[in-house]
Amino acid sequence: MNVGVAHSEVNPNTRVMSSRGIWLAYVISVAALHVILLSIPFFSIPVVWTLTNVIHNLVMYLLLHTVKGTPFETPDQGKDRLLTHWEQIDYGMQCTSSRKFLSISPVVLYLLTSFYIKYDPAHFMINTASLLSVLLPKLPQFHGVRVFGINKY
Known part of the structure; x- marks a missing residue:
């Protein structure tokens, strides 16, 4: 048990995508971004879909693949300091449900975008x-x- 911290995980970044409701919140936030972009009057439908896709992928890249370390004080002695958030998810195990969801969601958005831009x-x-x-x-x-x-550093 970690004394003085509000969580029981050594690194809370490892389990955040397995939390209840996080996938629903993710989908709702992408839909909200799309609706906000649709409300801008001078954007055409193909431009809105392309912007939704590009903004989603840019934010996903920045948050998952460039941000390193943890925002929490962890007792791992800096082991996760050099890992990106993607590398920390599910303790680095590959092919977990969280990683599959985060890998499939850009593809689904890409397919929707491709369809709507004709x-x-x-x-x-x-x-x-x-x-x-x-x-x-x-x-x-x-x-x-x-x-x-x-x-790298």
Whole structure:
């Protein structure tokens, strides 16, 4: 037991995506982003879908693949200090339900976006690049890998 902290986990980042209601909150927040973008009068439907996809993937990349360490004081003696949030989820175990959800959700959003933009080549390329930028770091082969030394320390 950790004395003086409000949680019983050594690192609360490891279990946050397994919390009750977090997946529903995630889906609702993406839907809210889409509705907010739809309310802007001069955006067309393809632009709104592309913006929803790109903003979602950018935020997901920043929060899961660039932020390192934990916002909590943990008794792990700095072991998780050099790990991104994605690498900390479920103690680094691959193919868990949380990781599958976070890997499938950008693909589902990409498919919806592709359908609603009617496969317009310009939007399609932007959305594909956005999807690849958020999906490739999630592969097990990239666990702990820092491409070109970016985000190494």
